[in-house]
Amino acid sequence: xxxxxxxxxxxxxxxxxxxxxxxxxxxxxxxxxxxxxxxxxxxxxxxxxxxxxxxxxxxxxxxxxxxxxxxxxxxxxxxxxxxxxxxxxxxxxxxxxxxxxxxxxxxxxxxxxxxxxxxxxxxxxxxxxxxxxxxxxxxxxxxxxxxxxxxxxxxxxxxxxxxxxxxxxxxxxxxxxxxxxxxxxxxxxxxxxxxxxxxxxxxxxxxxxxxxxxxxxxxxxxxxxxxxxxxxxxxxxxx
Amino acid sequence: xxxxxxxxxxxxxxxxxxxxxxxxxxxxxxxxxxxxxxxxxxxxxxxxxxxxxxxxxxxxxxxxxxxxxxxxxxxxxxxxxxxxxxxxxxxxxxxxxxxxxxxxxxxxxxxxxxxxxxxxxxxxxxxxxxxxxxxxxxxxxxxxxxxxxxxxxxxxxxxxxxxxxxxxxxxxxxxxxxxxxxxxxxxxxxxxxxxxxxxxxxxxxxxxxxxxxxxxxxxxxxxxxxxxxxxxxxxxxxxxxxxxxxxxxxxxxxxxxxxxxxxxxxxxxxxxxxxxxxxxxxxxxxxxxxxxxxxxxxxxxxxxxxxxxxxxxxxxxxxxxxxxxxxxxxxxxxxxxxxxxxxxxxxxxxxxxxxxxxxxxxxxxxxxxxxxxxxxxxxxxxxxxxxxxxxxxxxxxxxxxxxxxxxxxxxxxxxxxxxxxxxxxxxxxxxxxxxxxxxxxxxxxxxxxxxxxxxxxxxxxxxxxxxxxxxxxxxxxxxxxxxxxxxxxxxxxxxxxxxxxxxxxxxxxxxxxxxxxxxxxxxxxxxxxxxxxxxxxxxxxxxxxxxxxxxxxxxxxxx
Numbered sequence: 001x002x003x004x005x006x007x008x009x010x011x012x013x014x015x016x017x018x019x020x021x022x023x024x025x026x027x028x029x030x031x032x033x034x035x036x037x038x039x040x041x042x043x044x045x046x047x048x049x050x051x052x053x054x055x056x057x058x059x060x061x062x063x064x065x066x067x068x069x070x071x072x073x074x075x076x077x078x079x080x081x082x083x084x085x086x087x088x089x090x091x092x093x094x095x096x097x098x099x100x101x102x103x104x105x106x107x108x109x110x111x112x113x114x115x116x117x118x119x120x121x122x123x124x125x126x127x128x129x130x131x132x133x134x135x136x137x138x139x140x141x142x143x144x145x146x147x148x149x150x151x152x153x154x155x156x157x158x159x160x161x162x163x164x165x166x167x168x169x170x171x172x173x174x175x176x177x178x179x180x181x182x183x184x185x186x187x188x189x190x191x192x193x194x195x196x197x198x199x200x201x202x203x204x205x206x207x208x209x210x211x212x213x214x215x216x217x218x219x220x221x222x223x224x225x226x227x228x229x230x231x232x233x234x235x236x237x238x239x
Numbered sequence: 240x241x242x243x244x245x246x247x248x249x250x251x252x253x254x255x256x257x258x259x260x261x262x263x264x265x266x267x268x269x270x271x272x273x274x275x276x277x278x279x280x281x282x283x284x285x286x287x288x289x290x291x292x293x294x295x296x297x298x299x300x301x302x303x304x305x306x307x308x309x310x311x312x313x314x315x316x317x318x319x320x321x322x323x324x325x326x327x328x329x330x331x332x333x334x335x336x337x338x339x340x341x342x343x344x345x346x347x348x349x350x351x352x353x354x355x356x357x358x359x360x361x362x363x364x365x366x367x368x369x370x371x372x373x374x375x376x377x378x379x380x381x382x383x384x385x386x387x388x389x390x391x392x393x394x395x396x397x398x399x400x401x402x403x404x405x406x407x408x409x410x411x412x413x414x415x416x417x418x419x420x421x422x423x424x425x426x427x428x429x430x431x432x433x434x435x436x437x438x439x440x441x442x443x444x445x446x447x448x449x450x451x452x453x454x455x456x457x458x459x460x461x462x463x464x465x466x467x468x469x470x471x472x473x474x475x476x477x478x479x480x481x482x483x484x485x486x487x488x489x490x491x492x493x494x495x496x497x498x499x500x501x502x503x504x505x506x507x508x509x510x511x512x513x514x515x516x517x518x519x520x521x522x523x524x525x526x527x528x529x530x531x532x533x534x535x536x537x538x539x540x541x542x543x544x545x546x547x548x549x550x551x552x553x554x555x556x557x558x559x560x561x562x563x564x565x566x567x568x569x570x571x572x573x574x575x576x577x578x579x580x581x582x583x584x585x586x587x588x589x590x591x592x593x594x595x596x597x598x599x600x601x602x603x604x605x606x607x608x609x610x611x612x613x614x615x616x617x618x619x620x621x622x623x624x625x626x627x628x629x630x631x632x633x634x635x636x637x638x639x640x641x642x643x644x645x646x647x648x649x650x651x652x653x654x655x656x657x658x659x660x661x662x663x664x665x666x667x668x669x670x671x672x673x674x675x676x677x678x679x680x681x682x683x684x685x686x687x688x689x690x691x692x693x694x695x696x697x698x699x700x701x702x703x704x705x706x707x708x709x710x711x712x713x714x715x716x717x718x719x720x721x722x723x724x725x726x727x728x729x730x731x732x733x734x735x736x737x738x739x740x741x742x743x744x745x746x747x748x749x750x751x752x753x754x755x756x757x758x759x760x761x762x763x764x765x766x767x768x769x770x771x772x773x774x775x776x777x778x779x780x781x782x783x784x785x786x787x788x789x790x791x792x793x794x795x796x797x798x
Contacts, residue, residue, distance in 0.1 A: 012266060052649050053797040071794070075652035086643040088562065090569040098549040102558030103651040112550045131569075 001155055001186040002026035002049070007058035008210075009044055014056065018044040020210035022058070026188055026203075028154075031181050033201035034190040037238050041210040042190040043083060046159050049188075050080045063154055076104070079153040083160040083190075085144035089133035093124060093143045096132060097150060104151035111150065118146040121172055137164040145173070156180060158189040162196060174200055198230040208238045242350065246358040253341070254362050273733060285372060293377035300381050309386060310491035316378030317403065317483040323374060324367050325407040331363045332412050337419055340723065342527055356519035360412060367404040375400055382490070392490060395501055399486050405508040406482050409515045416518065420526040482507065555653045559661030563637070567665070572726050573640065577633045581673030584627040585680040607685045614763050617691055618753045620681045624699045625706065625746055628673025632729045634666035634710035635738025638718040640728045645720050645798050655793035656786045659711060663782065666707035667700070674699040694767050701771060705778040706745060708785045710738035715789050720798060749774070 004024040010017045019041040026032045036042050047053045049060055051071050060067040063077045088096055094115075101111040119125045122142040132140060141164045149156060156177070162170050177187045177200065191197050197204060198218060205215040214221055214237055222228045252258055260274060296312055303311030336359055345355050379396045382388070482504060489501035553561075567573045607616050641648060648658055678696050681687075719732045729735060752773065756766045 072652045090566045099558050102553045103555045103653050108550050108552045
């Protein structure tokens with residue numbers, strides 16, 4: 001689903017390497033957790049994956065399309081929510097969702113059903129006619145999420161999706177992620193909440209200082225030591 | 240006290256962007272010419288203003304000396320300075336005390352309300368010195384030099400200059416704090432901004448009308464007449480607002496008397512400041528918090544409404560157009576800078592003509608109706624339409640206005656060409672409103688034929704596409720996406736200036752072509768046709784260029 005090869009990205013004219021020669025392969029049907037300390041390069045990697053910033057070198061292929069050559073095809077099959085979504089505050093929730101449905105070309109009959117379903121699920125039905133400006137952080141996060149998945153993309157890319165969500169919404173999001181992957185789709189998300197990653201993810205990658213330091217299932221990361229928690233593994237690898 | 244100065248240091252740093260500037264010059268090293276150019280513009284602008292007001296002040300000093308009241312120049316400038324500070328101060332205080340983002344960080348910190356208030360007050364006051372320089376500096380210098388004052392005068396002058404903003408700003412702050420305590424302005428902040436903006440326009444129109452209806456004469460004569468007639472008024476105002484008289488006497492009276500007034504002026508300033516700090520501790524946070532609650536309507540949408548408004552699918556360009564439109568209309572600062580001007584400008588241009596009693600209206604109409612002049616007059620009308628409808632920020636900040644939300648435009652699977660097309664349509668629609676308003680006013684004034692009017696409007700719209708495309712091109716080439724407040728996206732954006740310069744250049748060339756055609760003596764229909772073809776070709780080629788550039792640039796803008 002996602003193939004990243006030799007990805008590098010630097011800042012300040014290349015003097016700071018945010019991502020350094022990263023290789024990743026994310027398979028269809030899996031929830032893939034992307035972990036790392038602050039400033040490790042998680043958000044930079046995600047931003048390159050979704051086309052917000054351009055890599056210095058390396059390639060990204062998503063669903064068989066090359067990001068550099070077929071960006072529009074790639075964008076059609078991903079739904080992305082940034083860690084702190086700045087969305088149009090002067091639109092109402094409903095106007096935002098209509099806008100997203102229009103630009104992703106979601107047919108009328110399908111969008112009605114999806115909008116109603118997701119608004120109900122995240123408790124936003126009553127707030128849909130209010131300006132997004134009046135929403136709390138969590139509500140903005142939820143409306144951005146609905147907007148990102150309204151076209152039912154094969155790959156969800158979520159940067160810190162649990163931050164700001166109340167326990168009920170976080171639980172529902174985890175359920176949604178699981179259901180999405182059970183249908184053969186893929187979820188790629190970054191998080192600092194190791195318990196969530198441990199329970200939810202099929203496979204995990206840990207990066208530190210822009211480099212991949214570990215990748216695999218929980219069992220593979222434990223290397224046979226069943227007692228070892230993800231927290232210990234994380235701390236050991238990112239020292 | 241140390242905490243207060245630390246806070247003040249941070250606030251000044253943020254206000255003048257010192258750390259951001261340092262980062263730009265030492266680390267980022269991008270577009271260094273921009274801050275330098277802005278700095279130069281500020282210095283030149285301030286210099287020109289100071290010089291201009293210097294002439295006026297000199298005239299006042301000259302007349303005042305003849306009336307044996309040379310200190311009049313000081314009273315006038317102190318009074319003018321304090322009134323200006325009161326007016327701008329109320330706006331600054333409101334935005335700095337109540338609408339700034341940093342309050343959410345400052346309120347939870349273990350600081351006294353008076354420390355936060357004091358540091359904010361000091362920052363506003365330092366900003367006000369810039370306003371004060373052109374008004375007060377020439378008067379103090381002219382009086383000092385003209386009356387050959389000694390060393391002590393200049394010391395007192397400096398102290399008075401530094402202290403002048405204190406009293407009006409405190410009065411403004413107290414007024415705002417008390418109002419804010421009881422009225423929830425934040426709830427209707429957007430409305431307030433629009434009302435404030437419109438009030439500003441109305442006041443400037445009123446001043447324009449007032450000035451135009453003045454009998455003509457030389458500047459000095461005018462001020463002389465004004466002074467002799469209004470001397471009583473100024474003295475009266477001075478008596479009602481004694482600090483301006485104290486400041487004047489502090490400078491003009493010799494010896495101890497002067498010092499006495501200075502002490503009085505500074506003393507009252509200090510006492511009032513203490514009162515503000517006391518009041519700050521009592522009500523500042525309460526008044527901030529009472530405005531914090533955000534209201535939501537929670538209007539539940541009916542099924543029919545949802546079906547009618549939101550379920551029907553539209554094309555990507557249509558969706559993008561409505562996004563532009565709604566955000567533009569609903570953000571007061573965009574609306575004020577984009578639409579209000581183009582409606583007010585034609586009226587403002589015509590008011591002086593109607594107000595001017597020296598213009599014979601009958602003669603004017605007869606001149607316009609003359610077949611020899613109807614073409615040039617119509618073309619001048621077209622030029623005015625272009626001018627009033629394009630002197631705005633609609634297109635030249637179109638991409639910049641997306642700011643940090645530009646990630647959405649980068650994410651959606653819509654070709655940059657379509658995204659820019661939506662912006663082009665948006666700009667053209669808005670500027671066409673301006674064309675129509677000016678056309679209506681122009682038609683009322685000149686009574687030219689309906690057919691000719693329609694031709695002019697059509698030409699106006701064809702040309703507008705080119706102007707919007709050029710302005711968009713400027714913004715696509717160098718968008719300013721890094722802003723926190725929508726005001727920064729339009730006000731402190733060089734693109735609005737560059738866009739206007741480009742518009743001027745195009746209008747200049749177009750005018751030259753039109754003048755040449757009139758001089759050659761081409762038939763009217765041919766002039767219109769050629770202009771139309773020329774503008775259509777230009778519009779199409781700029782649009783093609785714009786599409787090509789946006790495809791290249793959109794991929795390279797990183798967010």
